[in-house]
Amino acid sequence: MTTPNLVYERPEAFTEMPTHYCPGCTHGVAHRLVAEVLEEMKIIDRTIGVAPVGCAVFAYNYFDTDFVEAPHGRAPAMATGIKRVLPDRVVFTYQGDGDLASIGMGEIVHAAARGENITVIFINNANFGMTGGQMAPTTLPGMKTTSSPNGRDVETQGYPIKVSEMLSTLEGVGYCVRRSLHDPKNIRLAKKAIRTAFETQVRGLGFSMVELLSTCPTNWGITPVNSLKFVEEHMVPAYPLGDYKISDAIKQIKI
Amino acid sequence: MPKELWKGNEAIAEAAVRAGLEAYFGYPITPQTEILEYLSRRLPELGRAFVQAESELGAINMVYGAACAGVRVMSSSSSPGVSLMMEGLSYIAGTEIPAVLVNVMRGGPGLGNIAPAQADYNQAVRGGGHGDYPRIVLAPASVQEAIDLMALSFDLAEKYRMITMMILDGSVGQMMEPAEMPAMQEVHRKNFEWATNGAMNRERRILSSIYLNPLDEEQTNLRLLRRWQEVQNNEVRYKEYFLDDAEIIVIGFGTAGRVALSAVREARALGIKVGLFRPITVSPFPFEALSQLTGQARAFLVTEMNMGQMLDDVLLAVRGRVPVEFYGRPGGVVPFHDEILDEIQRIHTAPIASPLGTTVHTNPRESWLTRMTQRA
Numbered sequence: 001m002t003t004p005n006l007v008y009e010r011p012e013a014f015t016e017m018p019t020h021y022c023p024g025c026t027h028g029v030a031h032r033l034v035a036e037v038l039e040e041m042k043i044i045d046r047t048i049g050v051a052p053v054g055c056a057v058f059a060y061n062y063f064d065t066d067f068v069e070a071p072h073g074r075a076p077a078m079a080t081g082i083k084r085v086l087p088d089r090v091v092f093t094y095q096g097d098g099d100l101a102s103i104g105m106g107e108i109v110h111a112a113a114r115g116e117n118i119t120v121i122f123i124n125n126a127n128f129g130m131t132g133g134q135m136a137p138t139t140l141p142g143m144k145t146t147s148s149p150n151g152r153d154v155e156t157q158g159y160p161i162k163v164s165e166m167l168s169t170l171e172g173v174g175y176c177v178r179r180s181l182h183d184p185k186n187i188r189l190a191k192k193a194i195r196t197a198f199e200t201q202v203r204g205l206g207f208s209m210v211e212l213l214s215t216c217p218t219n220w221g222i223t224p225v226n227s228l229k230f231v232e233e234h235m236v237p238a239y240p241l242g243d244y245k246i247s248d249a250i251k252q253i254k255i
Numbered sequence: 256m257p258k259e260l261w262k263g264n265e266a267i268a269e270a271a272v273r274a275g276l277e278a279y280f281g282y283p284i285t286p287q288t289e290i291l292e293y294l295s296r297r298l299p300e301l302g303r304a305f306v307q308a309e310s311e312l313g314a315i316n317m318v319y320g321a322a323c324a325g326v327r328v329m330s331s332s333s334s335p336g337v338s339l340m341m342e343g344l345s346y347i348a349g350t351e352i353p354a355v356l357v358n359v360m361r362g363g364p365g366l367g368n369i370a371p372a373q374a375d376y377n378q379a380v381r382g383g384g385h386g387d388y389p390r391i392v393l394a395p396a397s398v399q400e401a402i403d404l405m406a407l408s409f410d411l412a413e414k415y416r417m418i419t420m421m422i423l424d425g426s427v428g429q430m431m432e433p434a435e436m437p438a439m440q441e442v443h444r445k446n447f448e449w450a451t452n453g454a455m456n457r458e459r460r461i462l463s464s465i466y467l468n469p470l471d472e473e474q475t476n477l478r479l480l481r482r483w484q485e486v487q488n489n490e491v492r493y494k495e496y497f498l499d500d501a502e503i504i505v506i507g508f509g510t511a512g513r514v515a516l517s518a519v520r521e522a523r524a525l526g527i528k529v530g531l532f533r534p535i536t537v538s539p540f541p542f543e544a545l546s547q548l549t550g551q552a553r554a555f556l557v558t559e560m561n562m563g564q565m566l567d568d569v570l571l572a573v574r575g576r577v578p579v580e581f582y583g584r585p586g587g588v589v590p591f592h593d594e595i596l597d598e599i600q601r602i603h604t605a606p607i608a609s610p611l612g613t614t615v616h617t618n619p620r621e622s623w624l625t626r627m628t629q630r631a
Contacts, residue, residue, distance in 0.1 A: 046453040050320070051463075060461045066451040068323045069463030071346050074316035077308065081320025081328070082451075084304035085278050089453045107316070110309035 011035035013044045017061045024217040024224020026181040027055060030123060031062055033191045034094070037198055038065065047090040048082055050075040052104075054096035055129040073104025076111035079118045090201055092119040097138040098128040101161050105137075108167070112207045115172025119197045120209040122163060125216040126235065133219025137161040140238050145219070160238060164211045168244035174206030176245040180213040182231040186241070192255060196246075199253050206247065213239055258433040263398045263423070264289035266434055267331070267357060270405035272297055273439045277326040278304035280317035282336060285369040286425035287359035290331040303442075311336040315343030315356075322347060322354045323462045325450025327409050327442075331357035333425070334375050335366065338383075344418055345384030349464025351479070352449070353412035357421045359428035362587025370587030371424035373509055376564035379422050380538040387476050389483035390418040391490065392538035396513040398432040404535070406437065413445070415486055422537070424510045424560055426589060483539075492535040493544060497523060501530030503602055504548055506569055507558040508534045510589060515558045518595035527603045537565060545572035554602050555579045558595055560588070563620045570619075581619035 010016075013035035021027045038044050044065055051059040053072035060067030070078045075093035083091040100108050100122050111118065127145050128134040134147040138160050142151040164178045175197050179190035190212055197208035213235045215227035222230065261269075268290045271279075279298055281291040291307065298305040304321070308314035314330045321328040332340060337358045347354050360375045362368040379392045391411050395401040404421055412419040451462050466472035496516055498504065503522075507515040512533035522529045532548065534541050548555075555577055557566045562585045573579055582598045584590040 045455045048324075048451055048453060057465070060463065064454075064459055066454050066459050067461045067463075068320065068350075068451050069461070069465055070319075071316060071342055074312065074319075074343070077313045077316035078320035078323070080306060080313075081278070081280065081317035081322070082324050083320075084306060084317070085321045085324050085326045085328070086452055106309050107313055110313060114306070 011039045013038040013064055015062055015064045019062055020058055021055065022218040024215060024227055025055075026212070026214040027123065029181050029187060030121060030212050030214065031059065033187070033194050034092070034121060035063060036191065037195045038063075040195070041198055041202070043090045043198070043202065046088070047092065048086070050079045050082070050091065050093040052093065052095040052099040054099045056094050056096060056123065057130065059094050073099050073102070074107055075099065075104065076107040076116070076118070076120065080111055080114070080116050083116060083118050087117070090119070090198065092121060092198070094121045095123070096129065097122070097124045097126065097136045101137040101163050109170070112167045112209070113170045113172050115174070115206040117201055117204055117206060119201045121194065122209055122211045123214045124163070124211055124239065125214040127216055127219050129216050129219055133216070140234060162239060164209070164244045167209060172207050173209070173245050174247045175200040175208035175250050177243045178211040178213070178239060178241050180231055180236060180241055182213065182215070182228045195255050196250065196253060199255065200250050203249075203253070205249050211239075256435050256438065258435050260431050261398055261402070261434045261436070262289060262431045263401055263428040264359065265293045266398050266402050266436070267405060267428070268293040268297065269436060270402040271329055271355075272301070273437050274406035274409050275327045275440045275442045276303070276329060277442055277444070278321045278328040279330065280306050280308050280314040280321070280328070281330050282308050282311050282314050282332065284333045284336045286361055286371075286428050287331050287333045287357065289428070290357065311339035312342065315340035318354050319343050319347050319350075322352045323350070323451045325447040325452055326444060329355040329357065331359065333359045333361050334363050334372070337375060337378070341384040344390070345386050345388065346464045347418055348384065348388035348390060348479070349386060349475070350462050351416045352462065353409070353416055355408045355412050355419050355421070357423070360422060360424050368587045369425065371426035371510060371560065371589055372585070372587045373422075373424050373511060373560040374564070374585060375422060376537065376559070376561060379420050380540070380568070388479055389486065390420060390538060391415070391486060391536065392420045392422055394422050394508040394535060394537045395427060396509050396533060398427065398430065399434040400535070401427060402434055402436060406440070411490060415482055417482070417486070422509070426510050487539040490536060491539050491541045491544070493541045494533045494535060496531040496533070498530035498532065498548070500528050501551070502553040503527065503529040503556060503599060504532055504552045505529060505556045505558060505595070505599065506532045506534070506545070506565070508537055508565060511558045511560050514590055514592050515595050517592035518599060521592065521596050522599045522603075527599060529599050529603070534565070540568045540572070542568070542572040545569060546574070549573055549576040552577050556598055556602060557581045557619070558590065558598075559583045560590070561585050563623070566620060578617065579619050581623045583623060
């Protein structure tokens with residue numbers, strides 16, 4: 001039943017399960033955007049999701065699609081296995097920065113290089129959330145985490161990895177963009193990107209990934225509102241938003 | 256079908272194709288690379304999936320994904336590569352889905368060498384990956400047997416929703432022998448009630464190995480064990496040679512068993528009452544069949560291409576009722592038949608002084624090491 005003034009309801013692609021995410025975390029927003037896209041594209045019943053290890057480990061509880069749960073970092077390999085035997089299905093991974101950019105760097109790079117026709121939703125919140133806020137490859141220089149208590153020292157702990165920039169150099173990549181979830185305007189842009197990424201897959205146009213700058217108020221130790229500001233003021237300058245690769249065929253897609 | 260000359264690794268690959276293999280994911284490593292190479296041409300020509308993965312980690316997780324989709328899928332590797340796959344095997348076991356893995360074993364530990372070995376017995380049979388899970392392990396001794404066990408591997412994996420591993424030493428993978436290939440089976444995608452292949456006109460499904468509540472995980476562990484009891488009751492396979500009146504029983508799997516058969520034949524020609532027991536399923540291990548043989552045997556001789564891994568299972572089966580001796584060649588060395596014949600003769604002419612019915616306390620691995628040290 002629809003009410004005339006209804007502006008917000010649970011997407012069909014969601015189950016009834018309330019999420020376990022912390023207050024102010026943008027995982028919920030990212031989940032919702034994916035769910036809305038699956039619903040709009042009418043692909044819920046032919047989508048198979050691959051959950052990571054990390055805060056989104058229970059993603060399979062929230063999306064009303066078939067789902068598998070990968071070992072830490074291996075989601076792109078599992079997605080490859082599924083997609084290669086079920087090429088007419090839609091396969092996506094949902095991975096954090098510890099999962100994708102640290103332990104799973106081999107799997108993501110090679111899935112992208114092979115041009116696997118899968119979609120990757122990459123949540124970059126600059127730390128390992130689930131294990132309590134340790135340094136990730138994406139942690140900003142000087143940023144304090146439980147395993148870089150004096151701030152990330154690039155002399156000994158190296159520099160952040162810019163995944164979108166890196167993957168965009170690979171021929172197999174069709175669509176690779178970075179968006180942010182820190183305000184409504186950027187959330188709208190993020191949704192459009194997620195839609196384009198799934199459109200890339202259903203048209204067989206190669207590997208697609210959307211990197212989403214996200215918050216982690218609990219482990220950052222700041223309020224949800226200040227977390228959004230932190231993304232805008234510190235994450236966006238370090239991880240510039242933009243289209244890192246959009247193949248010509250994908251540019252033609254009208255949404 | 257007529258016999259043809261087949262190289263072990265290629266025969267395994269073709270047998271898998273004929274058993275309905277829909278997808279293969281692998282990584283090059285000697286001495287199994289011909290499986291990967293063969294399937295890199297064969298599967299695409301049949302319109303089936305082949306990916307050379309970025310690593311064994313990638314390969315086994317591609318297998319994991321395709322297995323979740325409910326298709327016949329396999330990988331193959333050799334010892335160091337199989338070590339890398341242990342993470343995936345544990346997840347596959349915990350998710351209770353079928354998958355087949357072939358390990359063409361080489362000398363180790365570490366990088367070791369590329370010569371034939373059986374040193375991954377414990378890794379295969381005891382599990383290797385983390386957590387408490389059973390797995391089926393088959394050990395062919397010839398190219399023909401590897402072919403014959405390939406279709407069985409898939410059948411068992413699907414029947415019990417379990418990993419089936421085939422372990423063979425590098426010599427079976429590398430040698431060429433006349434062998435008969437089975438007829439091509441059509442790919443028949445079974446509509447498994449657990450497969451995550453898109454929730455069209457059905458409730459959605461989740462496949463995972465996560466049970467956060469320890470009581471749920473405990474129930475899962477017990478379910479795996481109950482299923483394993485079924486496997487133990489139904490799937491034990493072995494071959495017996497000259498056992499009817501045998502007083503000395505040689506036990507060996509794979510190539511070590513095959514070499515031992517030559518030695519047993521020669522010993523028979525010398526009038527020694529000796530036979531061979533060759534396990535084909537090393538997991539489930541033929542404990543009961545071996546236990547029964549303690550009634551007739553004066554001594555057992557275990558031969559392996561390792562430092563005595565199956566030996567422990569034989570000792571468990573024998574429970575001290577009969578003396579057990581060991582002869583192994585680890586590190587990638589294949590024993591010659593006359594070495595095993597010498598062992599048979601040693602046991603025959605200098606019987607171990609332990610009457611039947613009493614417990615034997617000698618440690619066969621230690622006495623073997625002493626003999627090896629003296630020989631060097």
